[in-house]
Amino acid sequence: MRTKNSAWLWYPGDFEIHQGMLQNFRREERGMGWPAYWYIDDCNRNVKFMRTYQLKESTQFTVHAKGTGYVAINERKYRLGDKLTCEPGENQIEIHVGNISGLPSIYIEGSVIKSDSGWIASNFVNDAPAGHDPLFTQPYQDPNVIDYQTKMVVPVSRQAVDGGVLFDFGRAVNGTLTVTLAGPRSVTLCYGESETEARDVERCYYKQESVNSTTPIRKRAFRYVFVPNVELGNVDLTAIHEFVPKTNPSSFKSDNKLINQIWDVSTETLNLCSDVFFIDGIKRDRWIWAGDAYQANFINQYSFFNEDIDKRTLLALRGQEDIKQHMNTIVDYSMLWVIGILNHYQMTGDKDFLEMIYPKMESMVQYFIKQTNDKGFIYGRKNDWIFVDWSEMDKDGTVAAEQILLLEDYKTMLACGKVLGKEVDTYQKKYDQLYSNLMTYFWDDEKGAFIDCYESGKRHVTRHANIFAILFDMVDEDKQQSILNNVLLNDDITQITTPYFKFFEQDALCKLGEQKRVYQVLLNYWGGMLDRGAVTFWEEFDPSQHGKEMYAMYGDPYGKSLCHAWGASPIYLLGRHFIGLRPTEPGYKTFKLTPVLDEFKKLHTVMPIKDGTVTVDKTNEQLTITASRAGGSVDYKGQTYELKANQPTVIA
Template identity: 25%
Template structure:
């Protein structure tokens, strides 16, 4: 049956003498075109605050009212921006939270019916929205245009922008002009999916951290799974690992994960490394294992077999005669560890163990004993050599998780030293995992509160590409204009590829506390593929209660833990009949 709109179109064409054979090609919809439908929706949000204004502006508060996106002839209740010989006006608006999308501008009717030129600047911080494109603080238009000059129509509407932002500055560019604004609304673009997982405890800070990590990843679930919505709008496979852990804990199955994994595979013919980085190809294996464990989709796993076998062949060739890794490509763990080659070496040795162990497990599931044996033999060799992490918390965490060093030793000697100092947003997840393996749950909770809580203390509504506790001293908040004598935490900090305003303040790789709190505080761990069996082992430490939900292919598992007066934990669990609960 033809779709109604096609029938209507054909009827109209018939009245004008066209036959179906003359239908314009644009209306021929193939299956491939049908698959290109947008996965996201749009919602409109009005600003919540005017942070700054200059020049002749009247009725600016009108822009804070909820709008309808429609220009009209009433001419009532307009915001007026007027330029004259004394200068040109500008406004800085705060939309209340980081989001992905653009801006809708609805105008009124001014004296002469011609467009007016304005400059729009998007910012993840208030100071970024005030910045020029210049080298001093590194404001850029990389990956997404966030600073642009456009014409707005007389008595109409313009929609612009596709970036990550919370703040918008608008400036009138034309001289001797009056601009009448009815509305300035954020266009919020996101996947409209439910939060099936949840977390609530006696510590409101931990609750907020869990939710902020979930929201950060949600924003990055666009056409593909990105790492950042302003900059790094790309599929970085290593960065996906903590993001997928968060998706598993919060959203359950979502097609953005296999779609992104397949893209990385298809654009990376072997012997190339995904994103040019050897660890990222290894993270691809680890994500495949975690994804199968969560969803149990054997048909999807079978589609990876050919690539997996060849990738294992490549990885097993990267071990020298002394059983040390000799990986080529970019030797990278994360940016803060990039100046510690010994720490990187320790991490790469560990990553080979972790990824080949995972590949061996997947090979057994895929009924490929030859590849499973190749993995086991390689891991046995790698275990004969244990490198020194050289003080790197990244390297020490991976050594502990790979079982090359006892987790208790890695924690005592490296991870627990100076608390959350020298933590990183990406590898912080693995540092927390290693601390949990060492039994130091209280230390891990303290690091979550200090490190990720430190970003919230500075006004964050999403977690950042990087964060360093040394930046905090005398720093202003991102949701305020920086006071004289204060450090601009956004414009004055950052390193490597994210100096100053190029630094992304919504990076999915920073979401590690969300799955960590679900796994270790709620104590929910999948122990059979497809969530057929889940083990419950909570660690409340200084919390008096913790409760939440966890998505499975069959529905949500619900848990509630309460600490009794005698210190024992009372646990209530319920879930789908298909899921076996182990306590």
């Protein structure tokens, strides 16, 4: 988080909030813009940067800024962009920048006075260490413009069909097109994530008409493009894929080629859905959803281990200090956001970020507390969406699943607050009251499960609260087993139908030792998409559907996103529950592996940890585990093995 070199600086959170706003306005459907349907913050318009230097000798510096303003040295004003001199002694520097439409930001070139860590930013209400991002470290950059890298993608096939030409780029592209015409003066571009969609000239999601070789073409996500009313040879297309590069320390190769392919396509899927932020999908919605982002970060932890995307996403979701409504209007999404910070801290050990975001966590949790009743139960207010899942659920009163998330939020405040030396007693009291009331009112001994809701008297059981109770360690082993048998493995309880909650369900099943079962789900559900020719994983997959109906969702024939972040969840399930890797102290200061690898005869996998990797090989029932850093241990078949840095541990 800290930098000794110059970087572009802004009011902390503003870059992420501003770019997040742009992201949430980027949705397109059939020639219409579709801005997200919730309140959206923007960055501060007016920022002051402050720092005092004690100089032994005079030094020069130049302030580059995005916006209008000035530099003040010891209260005397100078122009932005001029080479300025500070004399020996104390120099109080203030830089004022206002920006009427973009991010107010500065970059200082100089040997002593420069825009490294140490500057305080003020929005004239609060002061805090200035924010920066590794994407913007050069004076010629503009933090209002993302420097996407580009890759040319040529079609793998061009085919005359339906009186036009169908281009297949062989992969999901998120970018623009260049058009070469020989004959027609202009053409129509019909895009598709599927061939079916591209060839549906009337109803495809993206279409651009009257395009010639100089027409600006909007950035879109597609694999196929169909150009109607043109002959093969009279039109050619080249795609320019845009991306923010990231490293991928992970790999997964086993004797099961299907699982390997599932891993690789999952990686491709998450990679595409995470440039600046974790978005839900590249074609639709392109929005930052807190629930989707929560899951994406778990997947990220076992693949790219990209801390920056996670931080940006958390900051963009939270917005400015004042809370206007729940994230994406959804109460449970706000609560998952808080829990996600604990996971981010466990993953990264980044105390600077925790310190920076803690006030925003605290105000978020205080916002929850304001909507709790005398039993400590959180309830939905007008315009609050108590989502949990699309599944049928008794929501006629306060809902169990939400209480479990709130309990985990209190645990998060206790854990994070203690790290920072904050006063957290009040959260312990809130936790104790809520926990006691949760068990009294929502645990049903007869059913051996949590009910949805007690106020209605229906005592209806769904999987959701019970899954959260497993994931967040809310019940003892007896009750865990009771939930496993009475709910998770009980076909009378309505099945989870959404991939969003399937993530949590598979996670819980693995936690209860049901890896074998989950392995079959991987092969069937994700393998099923590969059978249908998927190059990225979908928002949802129903094996019973075939043909055009596979692509429909939300009442739209092409409403389904075929490259959706949560589709990449096999990475998490394999890394967390089969390789069994997890941090036991923040930032993997210590970490543990509990491998469950019965399904694999041969395996070679590399998993990221903070500042390192762990390599796990399996051959002929022999396990070899090598960590690039100390602090690890392996629990395997009742034995514990300590790992030493770079020394393979062989377990026979």
